[in-house]
Amino acid sequence: xxxxxxxxxxxxxxxxxxxxxxxxxxxxxxxxxxxxxxxxxxxxxxxxxxxxxxxxxxxxxxxxxxxxxxxxxxxxxxxxxxxxxxxxxxxxxxxxxxxxxxxxxxxxxxxxxxxxxxxxxxxxxxxxxxxxxxxxxxxxxxxxxxxxxxxxxxxxxxxxxxxxxxxxxxxxxxxxxxxxxxxxxxxxxxxxxxxxxxxxxxxxx
Amino acid sequence: xxxxxxxxxxxxxxxxxxxxxxxxxxxxxxxxxxxxxxxxxxxxxxxxxxxxxxxxxxxxxxxxxxxxxxxxxxxxxxxxxxxxxxxxxxxxxxxxxxxxxxxxxxxxxxxxxxxxxxxxxxxxxxxxxxxxxxxxxxxxxxxxxxxxxxxxxxxxxxxxxxxxxxxxxxxxxxxxxxxxxxxxxxxxxxxxxxxxxxxxxxxxx
DNA sequence: AAAAATATTGGCCTGAAGGACAATACAGGT
DNA sequence: ACCTGTATTGTCCTTCAGGCCAATATTTTT
Numbered sequence: 001x002x003x004x005x006x007x008x009x010x011x012x013x014x015x016x017x018x019x020x021x022x023x024x025x026x027x028x029x030x031x032x033x034x035x036x037x038x039x040x041x042x043x044x045x046x047x048x049x050x051x052x053x054x055x056x057x058x059x060x061x062x063x064x065x066x067x068x069x070x071x072x073x074x075x076x077x078x079x080x081x082x083x084x085x086x087x088x089x090x091x092x093x094x095x096x097x098x099x100x101x102x103x104x105x106x107x108x109x110x111x112x113x114x115x116x117x118x119x120x121x122x123x124x125x126x127x128x129x130x131x132x133x134x135x136x137x138x139x140x141x142x143x144x145x146x147x148x149x150x151x152x153x154x155x156x157x158x159x160x161x162x163x164x165x166x167x168x169x170x171x172x173x174x175x176x177x178x179x180x181x182x183x184x185x186x187x188x189x190x191x192x193x194x195x196x197x198x199x200x201x202x203x204x205x
Numbered sequence: 206x207x208x209x210x211x212x213x214x215x216x217x218x219x220x221x222x223x224x225x226x227x228x229x230x231x232x233x234x235x236x237x238x239x240x241x242x243x244x245x246x247x248x249x250x251x252x253x254x255x256x257x258x259x260x261x262x263x264x265x266x267x268x269x270x271x272x273x274x275x276x277x278x279x280x281x282x283x284x285x286x287x288x289x290x291x292x293x294x295x296x297x298x299x300x301x302x303x304x305x306x307x308x309x310x311x312x313x314x315x316x317x318x319x320x321x322x323x324x325x326x327x328x329x330x331x332x333x334x335x336x337x338x339x340x341x342x343x344x345x346x347x348x349x350x351x352x353x354x355x356x357x358x359x360x361x362x363x364x365x366x367x368x369x370x371x372x373x374x375x376x377x378x379x380x381x382x383x384x385x386x387x388x389x390x391x392x393x394x395x396x397x398x399x400x401x402x403x404x405x406x407x408x409x410x
Numbered sequence: 411a412a413a414a415a416t417a418t419t420g421g422c423c424t425g426a427a428g429g430a431c432a433a434t435a436c437a438g439g440t
Numbered sequence: 441a442c443c444t445g446t447a448t449t450g451t452c453c454t455t456c457a458g459g460c461c462a463a464t465a466t467t468t469t470t
Contacts, residue, residue, distance in 0.1 A: 105317040114314030114321050122291075122320060146307060148416060161400045164457075177418050183458065184416090190304050193458075195366045195400050202407060353446060368426075381449050388428065389446095398428080 001111055006057065007045030016043065019100035020107075039067045039149075041107060045096055046074040046081070058088045067149060069110045073098065082121050092116035113145035143200050146188050154181040155189075159198040208312070211262065212250030221248065224305035225312075244272045246312060250301055251279040251286070263293045274315045278303065287326050297321035348405050351393050359386040360394075364403040 003023035005012050012025040023043075042061050046054055054072065061068050072085045073096040082093040091110045094102065094117075109116045144152050157167045164182070168175040182194065191197040208228035210217045217230040228248075247266050251259055259277065266273050277290045278301040287298040296315045299307065299322075314321045349357050362372040369387070373380040387399065396402040 105319075108317040109314045109319030112310045112313040112319075114310075114317075114319035115327060116319045146310065150417060161398070161404055173417085174419055176420065179458065180418075186458085188304060188306055190300065190302060190307070193366070195403055198400055198403060199366055199407070202404070355447065369428095370426085378447085379449055381451095382447075384428070385448075391428085 001107075002040045003043065003107070004040060005043045005045065008047070008050075009045065012045070013096060015098060015100045015103060019103035039069065039111070040065055041110065042068055042070045043103075044070065044072050046072050046085075048076050048081075051081070051084075054085065055088065058085075058090065062089060067152075071106060071110065071116075077118070079121055082117065086115075086117070093121070094118070143189050147185055151181045151185045151188070154178055155185045155197060155201065158182060158185075158194045159201040161198070207245045208248065209245060210248045210250065213252070213255075214250065217250070218301060220303060220305045220308060224308035244274060244316070245270055246315065247273055247275045248308075249275065249277050251277050251290075253281050253286075256286070256289075259290065260293065263290075263295065267294060276311060276315065276321075284326055287322065291322070298326070348394050352390055356386045356390045356393070359383055360390045360402060360406065363387060363390075363399045364406040366403070 003020045005016050005020075005023055005025045006028065007013070007025065008027055010025075010027060016023065016025070042065075044054060044057060058070055061070060069092075070090045071092040071094070072082075072090050073094055074081060075096045077093070077095050085093050092106045092115065094106060098106075106116045144155065147155055153171060154167055157170065158164075162170075164175045164178045167178045171178070182197075185197060186192065186194075189197060189200055191200055208225045210221050210225075210228055210230045211233065212218070212230065213232055221228065221230070247270075249259060249262060263275055266275055274297075275295045276297040276299070277287075277295050278299055279286060280301045282298070282300050290298050297311045297320065299311060303311075311321045349360070352360055358376060359372055362375065363369075367375075369380045369383045372383045376383070387402075390402060391397065391399075394402060394405060396405055
């Protein structure tokens with residue numbers, strides 16, 4: 001799992017380098033040419049005056065890397081910004097000057113499908129939500145994080161209602177392979193068949 | 206890091222044992238005599254009719270073990286219960302029959318300070334908190350109005366993921382009749398199979 | 411270097427799903 | 441009485457899904 005830090009500070013912050021000596025550090029998002037199957041963690045260094053940049057960058061990443069996990073490291077963390085970032089699909093939000101140890105913890109958490117946020121933020125989220133009746137929009141499930149890349153692709157197509165044969169065609173693999181990935185997906189997600197899988201991925205369970 | 210499962214089912218569920226062969230399984234919380242400094246993960250097996258028990262047990266754990274992480278594994282997960290549990294300080298909420306793999310993921314996440322919850326719940330938390338506004342009534346699909354009463358009943362069950370046989374049993378009709386109603390439903394709604402029907406009735410297409 | 415996942419494909423088999431082609435019974439409206 | 445829509449069930453048949461038995465190559469992790 002590769003780490004890419006994006007920060008206006010060339011060289012990044014000391015804690016980052018300490019935590020991930022082999023990470024790439026850039027000052028802007030480079031176009032994704034290679035169709036890497038590997039999951040990439042993007043660490044976005046957020047400054048109060050760069051909200052527009054944050055929005056744009058997150059969207060770009062999500063377009064170019066379906067597998068990416070995005071972390072926002074804020075110079076001046078605040079709940080509003082955290083909420084905003086997480087509503088865009090960011091899976092962790094922390095202080096830019098978090099020590100290396102914390103950064104590594106964050107990485108462990110998100111790479112196993114978890115979410116990382118400060119205790120205050122979590123509490124706030126829960127308090128507010130407990131009192132309100134909410135709605136839900138569309139976004140694909142984080143169940144997907146439990147699947148491997150290929151399984152994910154197959155599962156997504158299956159959840160759209162495609163047959164194994166159709167999936168095989170568009171992914172250019174054998175129908176047999178589709179079955180294998182699907183069976184593995186059922187196992188991992190605890191779904192009993194493709195319909196249950198679809199319900200899960202469509203936020204119905 | 207020690208794992209303690211608390212479940213009314215002696216022996217616990219298979220997935221737990223598979224995930225954590227060395228965990229203790231009890232049917233009630235034992236008093237803590239030793240002042241262990243080690244972090245303990247408590248996995249509470251929740252049943253719909255035991256909310257009182259859940260509340261009491263969580264409070265006891267928090268009193269006796271300052272370091273404890275508490276996970277709730279629910280037989281019938283739902284958002285309300287999840288919100289309630291997390292408002293008590295639970296750091297993960299999942300299905301009781303989650304596969305071993307998921308349980309291990311959860312443990313990894315929480316033991317590194319993360320929070321684990323279903324994608325629905327997270328999304329709901331964020332949405333509600335960030336918008337704080339408009340809700341939207343639970344609109345049952347308008348598709349259903351195209352069906353006759355009996356077809357409707359059958360279609361709804363099918364959309365939950367039940368098999369023809371199961372539907373036949375709960376509606377007390379023959380499996381053949383279920384098929385007839387389903388075929389009629391497909392015809393009327395223009396669905397090509399039960400999965401598409403499910404997607405339609407779940408407002409996904 | 412060794413071990414563990416992941417991606418790929420094969421064949422075989424069972425059971426479920428859904429279409430084709432029916433029949434019967436009952437309700438309500440014309 | 442007659443027609444129409446609904447509800448019910450039957451048999452036969454084909455296709456598909458998914459489990460079980462694998463094996464192999466590549467990648468990732470330890």
